[in-house]
Amino acid sequence: xxxxxxxxxxxxxxxxxxxxxxxxxxxxxxxxxxxxxxxxxxxxxxxxxxxxxxxxxxxxxxxxxxxxxxxxxxxxxxxxxxxxxxxxxxxxxxxxxxxxxxxxxxxxxxxxxxxxxxxxxxxxxxxxxxxxxxxxxxxxxxxxxxxxxxxxxxxxxxxxxxxxxxxxxxxxxxxxxxxxxxxxxxxxxxxxxxxxxxxxxxxxxxxxxxxxxxxxxxxxxxxxxxxxxxxxxxxxxxxxxxxxxxxxxxxxxxxxxxxxxxxxxxxxxxxx
Numbered sequence: 097x098x099x100x101x102x103x104x105x106x107x108x109x110x111x112x113x114x115x116x117x118x119x120x121x122x123x124x125x126x127x128x129x130x131x132x133x134x135x136x137x138x139x140x141x142x143x144x145x146x147x148x149x150x151x152x153x154x155x156x157x158x159x160x161x162x163x164x165x166x167x168x169x170x171x172x173x174x175x176x177x178x179x180x181x182x183x184x185x186x187x188x189x190x191x192x193x194x195x196x197x198x199x200x201x202x203x204x205x206x207x208x209x210x211x212x213x214x215x216x217x218x219x220x221x222x223x224x225x226x227x228x229x230x231x232x233x234x235x236x237x238x239x240x241x242x243x244x245x246x247x248x249x250x251x252x253x254x255x256x257x258x259x260x261x262x263x264x265x266x267x268x269x270x271x272x273x274x275x276x277x278x279x280x281x282x283x284x285x286x287x288x289x290x291x292x293x294x295x296x297x298x299x300x301x302x303x304x305x306x307x308x309x310x311x312x313x314x315x316x317x318x319x320x321x322x323x324x325x326x327x328x329x330x331x332x333x334x335x336x337x338x339x340x341x342x343x344x345x346x347x348x349x350x351x352x353x354x355x356x357x358x359x360x361x362x363x364x365x366x367x368x
Contacts, residue, residue, distance in 0.1 A: 121194070184230055
């Protein structure tokens with residue numbers, strides 16, 4: 097190791113490494129939102145640059161002109177977490193390959209990061225978000241794994257709302273997303289959830305309003321085919337995710353064609 101590599105990591109640098117473990121990929125803007133809105137983009141970029149130079153973080157080139165670069169953990173970042181209790185060894189094994197992962201996967205992870213930021217910043221300390229990185233090897237969660245589990249507590253610390261959260265975007269064909277959505281619906285309908293007494297709702301956060309309308313178009317048939325009328329399902333865009341969670345913008349289930357010009361609304365089946 098070089099002399100630079102032996103320097104102790106700062107608290108801010110460790111926070112970046114932990115966030116990249118949880119969310120896999122980030123842009124400078126997403127990282128700034130997750131850490132401190134008062135810190136400048138320039139300061140966050142400098143922290144990331146230092147971590148890249150020291151081998152803890154890898155910078156991936158932007159997909160196109162004007163696009164933000166992606167950041168993920170590099171070898172020393174992974175080795176640092178191996179020495180800290182509480183980090184899933186199976187997740188760390190998968191994260192080793194992130195430096196070579198596709199831009200589509202990186203873009204999806206950044207979308208999950210931005211949605212998680214929106215939710216966390218709205219609910220603050222009442223909200224607890226566990227991402228896929230903590231699920232590896234845990235057979236209590238659906239397979240394939242959801243992007244995150246979101247729990248919002250009340251003032252007494254008891255669970256008020258809980259969700260299995262999936263970010264739906266254009267990184268996969270529609271048929272894959274339909275299969276993914278159906279597998280989560282089927283998982284809850286078959287009573288597989290055993291982590292808490294009540295089943296969580298399903299929250300599909302979509303990258304655009306048009307993609308949300310596709311999901312809304314698919315859901316009624318998926319629900320009917322799996323006799324899953326009792327489960328609770330929400331759709332939202334990143335911007336309306338907190339409204340879906342709080343229930344402020346609830347609306348009745350409806351079939352909407354993806355190319356409809358109507359404004360997008362959360363789609364809800366009330367359950368427990």
